[in-house]
Amino acid sequence: MSHTFNSTNNRPWLKESHQKRSNRSVEIGKQSIDLLLKKGESVTYTNVGDISREIDPEGKGIHPNTIRTNEQLYEYYKQHSLTYKQKENSKNSKTPLNNDIDIDFRKVKPNRNVENAQRKYMKLSKKELVQRLILAEQYIAENNTKWVANHFEMFK
Structure with missing residues (x-):
């Protein structure tokens, strides 16, 4: 017996909920990255996750993996993260x-x-x-x- 993964495409009633959560993640993630930049701290997955818990009104924050899986947030992260740029540069410098x-x-x-x-x-x-x-x-x-x-x- 094989199990199939049911995506949100088969559940239209979940689309609104998923969109809200995605937008919330992007907002909190961007605020966290901006705050890290203001403080002069490095923008890493862990730092963004930690800061997000502090600034989130619900106190939940976002998980570091959310940055990787959310396309908008990941693009914003790549623009501002020095560690991401260092990793990319080290790949090219070999x-x-x-x-x-x-x-x-x-x-x-x-x-x-x-x-x-x-x-x-x-x-x-x-x-x-x-x-x-x-x-x-x-x-x-x-x-x-x-x-x-x-x-x-x-x-x-």
């Missing part, structure tokens, strides 16, 4: 992968600080790590071939 750039593995020192190397690798994306691993394997394979060829030449 260096693109270049297959042309070979890493010079000869410069890797055996006595390097492993913690620093680990910290550096933790900042890389999964694709960048895979690319780096493939390049390292190719470098090792090429050097093994050269080493075997040199040893073979020495025995002739």
Whole structure:
């Protein structure tokens, strides 16, 4: 037996109630964001939810997830949130992968600080790590071939 989700389209008597709640969320959310900006605090989902409880006449406020699900409020949030902009900028600032750039593995020192190397690798994306691993394997394979060829030449 499968259950189907009944949307508000099948219940026209709920449309008015949903619209009221949505409008209330937008109003309280915008007021909360404006108040945070006035206070000089960061506009985050949590901060908006906390402030909304303080300014809501009913004392309920809005849930942080309401910001994500309400399109009007989410757009307003994106315009004023620095953390949202930082997140977007960090996505765009990642260096693109270049297959042309070979890493010079000869410069890797055996006595390097492993913690620093680990910290550096933790900042890389999964694709960048895979690319780096493939390049390292190719470098090792090429050097093994050269080493075997040199040893073979020495025995002739």
